[in-house]
Amino acid sequence: MATQVVGILGGMGPAAGADFVRLFVEACARQLQAQGQRVQDQAFPEHWLAQVPVPDRSGALLSTESGAHQPLEPMLQALGRLAALGVQSVAMACNTAHAWHGRLQARFPQLELLHVAEEVARALRAEGVSQAILLATTGTYQTRLYDEALARAGIALITPDAAGRERLMEGIYQGVKRGDLVLAQRCFAEVAQDLLARHGAQPLIMGCTEIPLALPGAPGLAGQRLLDPAKYLAQALAQRAYRQGPPQMS
Amino acid sequence: MATQVVGILGGMGPAAGADFVRLFVEACARQLQAQGQRVQDQAFPEHWLAQVPVPDRSGALLSTESGAHQPLEPMLQALGRLAALGVQSVAMACNTAHAWHGRLQARFPQLELLHVAEEVARALRAEGVSQAILLATTGTYQTRLYDEALARAGIALITPDAAGRERLMEGIYQGVKRGDLVLAQRCFAEVAQDLLARHGAQPLIMGCTEIPLALPGAPGLAGQRLLDPAKYLAQALAQRAYRQGPPQMS
Structure with a gap:
């Protein structure tokens, strides 16, 4: 074989x-x-x-x-x-x-x-997850990449407002892609904390490959579940x- | 361009x-x-x-x-x-x-x-290093991979004895290659500490790509210079x- x-x-x-x-x-x-x-x-x-x-x-x-x-x-x-x-x-x-x-x-x-979204949806459905927060690029929000795959798996998606999306893009482009991980972590963590405060403790999908390079270990997110779709x-x-x-x- | x-x-x-x-x-x-x-x-x-x-x-x-x-x-x-x-x-x-x-x-x-050895030799010569410890596989010791390149750069090489070489191979094969990083770190650190004790604080060349995956952070090696040839x-x-x-x- x-x-x-x-x-x-x-x-x-x-x-x-x-x-x-x-x-x-x-x-x-x-x-x-x-x-x-x-x-x-x-x-x-x-x-x-x-x-x-x-x-x-x-x-x-x-x-x-x-x-x-x-x-x-x-x-x-x-x-x-x-x-x-x-x-x-x-x-x-x-x-x-x-x-x-x-x-x-x-x-x-x-x-x-x-x-990637089909793989995340399959894994979350198997765990019985019913809601998740999506942190992603404006491109990914616009194409609704995760929306359909998660909806088919019966999972509701929580996304940030326009200001939060801009802050994520700042963390991705001015932060990770230019090597400034401190800025990146601050941007990502702010958006994550805001959504967690408003929607309760939900799994956080780090739906842009740059986010897991900076967000894990952010102060204020201890005990929160951070999902890396790449895994x-x-x-x-x-x-x-x-x-x-x-x-x-x- | x-x-x-x-x-x-x-x-x-x-x-x-x-x-x-x-x-x-x-x-x-x-x-x-x-x-x-x-x-x-x-x-x-x-x-x-x-x-x-x-x-x-x-x-x-x-x-x-x-x-x-x-x-x-x-x-x-x-x-x-x-x-x-x-x-x-x-x-x-x-x-x-x-x-x-x-x-x-x-x-x-x-x-x-x-x-790889030419690159390490070039970098160490530029720093004026005159002696270094080599941790490597038995294959690398046998082929004298680093010996000639470092000799041309005026750098003397310190290598472990037969028992130390065996211990390194145990760390590489039973340790890193099988995913047991605890065993690997113990094997590598023992050999490194023994050579440092006998030859004084010399830069340590981690001359097998598996060694930097486990050795850094080993207790007892704080303050020692660990060189990763891959860098x-x-x-x-x-x-x-x-x-x-x-x-x-x-």
Whole structure:
């Protein structure tokens, strides 16, 4: 029995792509342990990370222009190169980029392109969660990325108002993407605390890959449940990699 | 001016490969800041991580057999695929794998394959260091990977005795590679403390990519200088990526 080759489409941002590989490797190790297999280098599935420059996703979704600044073309190119490497399942390490999920999947029917919101919805439904707070980019709110997947799972979504959304964007763009994690944590924590104060203790979905790089450990959020969608996506990718059974040991 | 596409040959072990991407992304951000460039997703160079199953490197170096369990062939294949992706410089996220550096470089003269020990030697010489302790695999000790590079830089190398080397291998294989970081830290710290006690406070080169995943933070090593060769290698790779100047912004 052989493992399946899997891919990670990253670069959006690059630190989040690197963190996704870490989460994927951890998820693989957990699956090996759960199967009673020895965790060793050769037991991990072949996987490829493509970190390519992609125009800003939220910017493209909020703009009425089309053309050079669209993220679709570089994502298609990277996916094509992952497919040529023999990759059979791909995870995108960017929530907002899922706005193009349908078009990317349609162009590469031979690959399975995982969907982050479907993985989060599946996990939360299994736990019986009925409400959750979503922290995300304006692009992700606008495309209602999580809304439908969570609604189908019977989970109501709580989102910040316009001022809160702007504050999150400040934390993502002026904070994490420029390396200022102190600013980022302050922005994210303020929005989170405000929503928790108004809606009670609900699970918080950190629905932009930049948020888990700064929010955990924020003062005032101790004991709150912070969900990293990348963890669920990484676990789903590890399941695909091992779908054909335990790895062949040479 | 465009950036150069670079590659990372990983999977040896996979957690170290993921950590190398993190170090590379951090090194790129520092170079952007040093050049007065804005740190944003699109300013990072395209980079690819190949995490492929490779037979155990130390095992192959210590064995007198040749054939199926040799690491060279899968490393050559992965390098060829990185070259086909347009990669121009490659870093290997495994010290022991550098035993095959010469043969890999000879087969791909169109690529620059960086050498971890050369990067460490260059950095230590610049600091005027004259002695350092090397913690590594038996494979790395046997091939004298660091010995010549450091000798050329005028740096004397202190290495553990046979029992210490065995203890390091226990920490690497029974510890990090199987996910037991507590055992790993105990093994690494014992050997480090013993050498520090006998030779005085010298910089410690963590010359196996598994060691920095467990040793930092060990009790009894506070104030000691722990060098991660992957940091120097990641910095060299970032320099190659930006060698053609600042990135082109679209």
